[in-house]
Every structure is written in C-alpha cells, then in structure tokens.
C-alpha cells in the first residue's frame with residue numbers, strides 16, 4: 581500500500597492545484613483506508629516476529645477472533661453473509677500464537693463464506709464455549725462438506741482454480757497449527773444442512789509465565 585499511498589497523495593496535490601477539492605478528498609479517504617490496512621499488516625508482522633521466539637505462547641482468544649472477523653469483513657459483506665457472534669464480556673486466554681491462530685480462524689471464516697456463496701440465505705454463527713477446555717464453533721448454513729474424511733488432507737479442494745483461490749491447504753495447515761498448540765480441530769455436517777467446524781484449545785492462566 582505504500583506506493584499506492586504515494587501516488588494518491590501526489591494526485592491529491594494535483595487535484596488541489598486544479599481546484600478540485602472533492603477529488604482530493606476522495607484520495608485522502610483512500611489514503612486513510614490504506615494506512616489502516618498497513619497498520620494491520622505491521623501488527624501481524626510484529627506479532628509474527630515476536631512469536632518466533634516464543635513458540636508456546638498464550639493468546640487472548642476473543643481479540644484474535646475479532647481481528648479475523650475484521651480482516652474478512654470486506655468479502656463477507658460483498659457476498660452478503662450475516663454473522664451471529666456474541667463476544668463474551670471477558671478475556672479468554674488460551675495456549676497458542678496470535679498470528680497462527682488468526683490464520684486458522686481466517687481460513688474457517690473464508691471457507692464458510694465460500695461455501696455459502698450463491699445461495700439466498702447465508703448465515704455464519706460463531707460461538708465460544710469456555711469450559712475446562714475452550715472451544716470455538718463455526719456453523720454455516722451452506723451445502724455441507726462433501727467428503728468429511730478428506731477436508732484436512734493437503735491439496736484436497738472442491739474449489740475451481742483461480743476463482744476464490746483454493747489450493748486446498750487452508751485446513752491442513754490449520755490442523756497442524758492447532759495441533760502444535762495442543763488443541764484439536766474437527767469438521768462435520770449438521771443435520772438439516774450446513775457444516776460445523778470446531779477448534780478446541782487449552783486454557784492458559786492469565787498471569788501464567790510463558791514456558
């Protein structure tokens with residue numbers, strides 16, 4: 581986005597010189613959007629760099645989920661997916677790394693959006709169940725999983741190449757990530773339609789010292 585910001589800024593100067601303040605304002609708005617995006621990218625890179633040194637970290641689940649929801653907002657709104665998620669009013673600490681857990685949630689949300697694309701009603705329900713272990717459930721009302729035994733296999737995909745992406749790596753990478761946190765990821769079909777994916781993680785004490 582840096583190069584884009586520079587050219588939008590240069591153009592804004594020209595628009596102002598030519599007496600077109602509305603066009604200049606448009607550019608400034610886009611610059612603002614892009615700096616937000618850069619902020620997120622930098623945040624991720626910093627978290628990633630930090631995490632490399634601390635493989636067994638703990639992370640606040642709701643914050644990671646929230647940022648995955650934000651990162652997918654553009655595409656969710658484009659496709660018209662309604663998300664039902666009530667954030668618990670407390671912090672939930674689990675064992676894991678911020679960037680990698682974010683990647684897992686991102687892929688589960690994207691998969692649900694992909695699955696529901698093109699059908700009239702699109703609903704994604706996300707629920708956190710904090711017990712002895714902490715489980716996050718993603719339920720969609722899409723067509724369901726074609727081959728539940730295959731979804732975690734590398735390169736298994738039912739998506740057309742080049743369309744919405746789809747290398748068939750998302751879930752196999754997610755499987756490895758969740759396992760490295762000592763957790764579990766499962767996927768199955770819901771009676772009556774749709775798919776449910778759940779990620780179960782080990783709770784981490786809020787004031788525990790990272791091992």
Ligand SMILES: Nc1ncnc2c1ncn2[C@@H]1O[C@H](COP(=O)(O)OP(=O)(O)OP(=O)(O)O)[C@@H](O)[C@H]1O
Pocket residue numbers: 687691692695720722723724725726731732736737738739745746747748749750751752775
């Ligand atoms: N919510 C879902 N509903 C129905 N099918 C699903 C759902 N999530 C995953 N699948 C099936 O599992 C396959 C593998 O998913 P996975 O995330 O590993 O790969 P992908 O989404 O196809 O590609 P990538 O994640 O690499 O971009 C999908 O192609 C799809 O067939």
Ligand SMILES: [Mg+2]
Pocket residue numbers: 687690691749750751
């Ligand atoms: Mg995927």
